[in-house]
Amino acid sequence: MVGLPQPPVPGVELHSDCRAAYDGAAGLLRGLGHQVDEVELPVDDAILHAFTRVWGVMATVYPVAPDQEELLMPLTRHLRAEGSKVSGPDFAASLYAFRALGQLIADALLSSYDVVLTPTLARPPAFVGSAGLRNDADPAAEFAGLAGYTPFTPIFNATGQPAVNVPLHWTAEGLPIGVMFGGRYGDEATLISLSAQLEAARPWAGRRPEIW
Numbered sequence: 001m002v003g004l005p006q007p008p009v010p011g012v013e014l015h016s017d018c019r020a021a022y023d024g025a026a027g028l029l030r031g032l033g034h035q036v037d038e039v040e041l042p043v044d045d046a047i048l049h050a051f052t053r054v055w056g057v058m059a060t061v062y063p064v065a066p067d068q069e070e071l072l073m074p075l076t077r078h079l080r081a082e083g084s085k086v087s088g089p090d091f092a093a094s095l096y097a098f099r100a101l102g103q104l105i106a107d108a109l110l111s112s113y114d115v116v117l118t119p120t121l122a123r124p125p126a127f128v129g130s131a132g133l134r135n136d137a138d139p140a141a142e143f144a145g146l147a148g149y150t151p152f153t154p155i156f157n158a159t160g161q162p163a164v165n166v167p168l169h170w171t172a173e174g175l176p177i178g179v180m181f182g183g184r185y186g187d188e189a190t191l192i193s194l195s196a197q198l199e200a201a202r203p204w205a206g207r208r209p210e211i212w
Contacts, residue, residue: 001029001034001035001036001037001113001114001115001116001117002036002037002038002039002109002112002113002115002116002117003022003026003036003037003038003039003116003117003118004038004039004040004041004116004117004118004152005019005022005023005038005118005119006040006041006043007043007122007151007152008041008042008043008047008151008152008155009043009048009147009148009151010043010044010045010048011148012122012147012148012151013122014119014122015122015123015124017124017169017171017177018119018120018121018122018123018124018177019119020169020177021119021120021168021169021177021178021179022117022118022119022179024168024169025117025166025168025169025179025198026038026117028168028198028201028202029117029198032197032198032201036117037113039109046097047097047098047101047154047155047158048147048154049094050093050094050095050097050098050158051094051147051154051157051158052082052143053082053083053086053090053091053094054091054094054095054098054158055079055083056079056080056081056082056083056084056085056086057083057086057091058083059076059079059080059083060080060083060084064080073136074136074137074139074142075134075136075139075142075143077139078139078140078142078143079139079143097158098158098159098160099159101155101158101159102158102159102160102161102185105155105159105161105182106161106184106185110183110184114183114184114187114190115181115182115183115190115191115194116181116182116183117179117180117181118152118155118179118180118182119152119178119179119180120152120153120165120177120178120179120180121149121150121152121153121177121178122148122149122150122151122152123149124171124175124177125175125176125177126149133145133146133149152180153180155182156180156182160185161182161183161184161185162182162183162184162185162186162187162188162191163180163181163182163183163191164180164181164191164192164195165178165179165180166178166179166180166181166195166198166199166204167204167207168198168202168204170207173209174209174210174211175209176204176207176209181194181195
């Protein structure tokens with residue numbers, strides 16, 4: 001198994017609770033007999049820019065009447081506006097960047113390892129609609145903030161490889177912190193089997209945060 005503990009987005013710092021979740025998962029896996037080797041992906045803006053263009057274009061796909069546009073959330077309106085500026089060649093280049101990333105992970109990592117381990121988020125869970133994430137006054141800043149909150153999950157959104165999140169770690173306040181596993185194309189069975197092994201070793205089904 002290969003571990004990617006560092007966010008692949010420039011300037012994003014991993015919260016100590018999320019690092020503890022990753023380290024704890026790696027330790028548990030080693031204790032169960034798995035080999036965990038750590039590497040780092042190249043950190044640059046290329047995949048983030050591609051992701052932004054694709055998400056913007058995809059936001060324009062669903063038709064919305066002009067007089068209904070104001071009913072959309074500010075972030076959705078922002079993405080639709082940005083997506084309408086993306087040219088066909090730029091959209092194609094972004095999709096190619098996704099494919100290249102998937103090939104990189106498949107060739108450089110999953111040719112030698114069965115599974116990729118990452119933190120799920122870069123920060124602990126936030127309240128729904130919290131000021132730390134939602135920003136109706138500046139949806140561009142909101143989107144950038146989301147990229148910093150979820151720097152790992154877009155890897156698998158972009159490549160289409162199967163992935164699973166498991167809540168192995170809990171903060172001192174009783175909030176679950178997940179780690180994520182990504183697998184080879186079409187190999188969901190390995191992820192399900194691994195998740196079942198981890199749940200048996202450290203059950204979470206009966207745990208609930210006090211605020212629930």
